[in-house]
Amino acid sequence: MLIGAVADDITGATDLCLMLSREGMRTIQVIGVPGDDMEFSGADAVxxxxxxxxxxxxxxxxxxxxxxxxxLAAGAEQLIFKYCSTFDSTDAGNIGPVAEALQDLTGTPVTIACPSFPAAGRTVYKGHLFVGDRLLSESPLKDHPLTPMRDPDLVRVLQRQCSRPVGLVQADIISRGPEALKAAFAEQYATGKRILVVDTLTDADLRIIGKACAGMKLVTGGSGVAMGLPENFRQTKEFTPPAKTARMASPPGRAAILAGSCSAATRGQIEVAEAAGLPVLRLDIAAIAQGRQTAADLADWAIHSAGDQPPLIYSSAGPDELAKIQSVMGRHESGALVERTLADVALRLKDAGFSRFLIAGGETSGAIVEALGVKVLLIGPEIDPGVPWTRSISGPDLALALKSGNFGAKDFFLKAWDLLEMETEDA
Known part of the structure; x- marks a missing residue:
């Protein structure tokens, strides 16, 4: 193993796997803290x-x-701490506390914080995070149900979470190339800075940052930060890129879409899917809490839905409606109820012969994958930037697309299935 990574949610981990795989590394995704006896042979990145x-x-x-x-015990030469490209967190963490703990573990004197993912519209300029052409604080992320992001200044956000000084490396330095960037790291370290937010506007910037991070034991950021890291190992190690495939074999069985994200992107994808004729049913949080709607009801509806289109069950709500729900039930309580319910639905659907799931929302994906008993995933073809199909190789045989709520084009729920090729029962 050359690169080992720890991701703070399951969709972000899948996004990172896709990036490493695209750059030529044989990559596997492990769900949950791995045991000491887990076998990683054959993988360039885990x-x-x-x-x-x-x-x-x-x-x-x-x-x-x-x-x-x-x-690290399995031989990882570089560690990535992966978090969301929109820096989703609170003033208490968890990005800062985890980054500092991993710095101590790896003995990394200075590391970077690079959430940028230009392909998905996430960039950093003068330390401020943009979503498309809007500051983070003016984007839909300001109304995130669990981690509303209302401060776009990442140095300020991260410093509130950290005990050690946070610095900034601006775009003009990155444009001078990796050697100038390495020198800037050293200069910042000399002034006492230990974690450095780095401006990033383009994929070319990410590749420069990757070169400058050669030998840095710990790197932190979004999936984009991994774009330039495999090349460092390609210069000194030999690894054989996996064969690229346009489609992925999937197990026989029915398909379903489960959406727990309240992001603007996911809400738009639901609207497009419904307009295209997909059978759609909304999870009513109040009814679930009062026992008037159950996971069994939702699963039964999906099982008996007519036609060949995958049924879509969703709980997504707009900011005003979500605020009303949270004022009654509590922010975390309402989210946890949705996650538990959709996880129960997924388990019931699996037992009824569903084998292909498209799941929207990081917390929702984590709850569902845990309930299904999936332990290890292989990365398949990319549906949209940051979202591939995957197939379980430990636990039940399933095809899973785990989508961050903010990712994907408007027709994501419609086009994703074209990349799957169903195996026959005797395959």
Whole structure:
């Protein structure tokens, strides 16, 4: 293993796996803290998917350290701490506390914070995070149900979470190339800075950053930061890129879409899917809480839905409606109820012969994958930037597309299925 990674949610882990795979590394995704006896032979990169983004910071640190120790013991030469390209967090963490703990574990004197993913419209300029052409604080992320992001200044956001000084490396330095960037890292370290937010506007910037991070034991950021890292190992190691495929074989069985994200992107995808004729049913959070709607009801509806189109069950709500729900039930309580319910639905559908699931929302994906008992995923073809199909190789045989709520084109729920090729029962 050359690169080991710890991701704070499952969709982000899948996104990172896709990036590493696209850059030529044989990559596997592990769900949850791996055991000491887990076998990683044949993998150039291993990404551990945790559900640690919104749990108490101390628990996130413990899970991340436990995962990192396994990866390092298995030979990982560089560690990535992966978080969301929109820096989803609170003033208490968990990005800062986990990054500092991993710095201590790896003995990394200075590391970077690089959430940018230009292909998905996430860029950083003068330390400020943009979503498309809007500041983070003016984007739909300001109304995220669990981690509303209302401060676009990443140095300021990260410093509130960290005990050690946070610095900034601006775009003009990155444009001068990797050697100038390395020198800037050293200069910032000399002034006492230990974690450096780096401006990033283009994929070319990410590749420069990757070269400058050669030999840096710990790198932190979004999936984009991994774009330039495999090339460093290609210069000194030999690894054989996996064969690229346009489509992925999937197990026989029916398909379903389960959406727990309230992002503007996912809400738009639901509207397009419904307009195209997909059978659609909304999960009513209040009715679930009062026992008037159950996971069994939702699963039964999907099982008996007519036609060949995958049924879509969703809980997504707009900001105003979501605020009303949260004012009654609580922010975390309402989200947890949705996750538990959709996880129960997925389990019932699996038992009824469903084998292909498209899941929207990081927390929802984590809850469903855990309920289904999936442990290891192979990465398949890319549907949209940051979202591939995957297939389970440990646990039940399933094809899974795990989509961050903010990712994907408007027709994502419609076109994703074209990349699957169903195996016959005797394949």
């Amino acid at each position: 990404v551990v998917a945790l559900k640690s983004r919104t749990i108490p910071a101390s628990e996130a640190v413990d899970m991340s350290l436990a995962s990192a120790r396994v990866l």
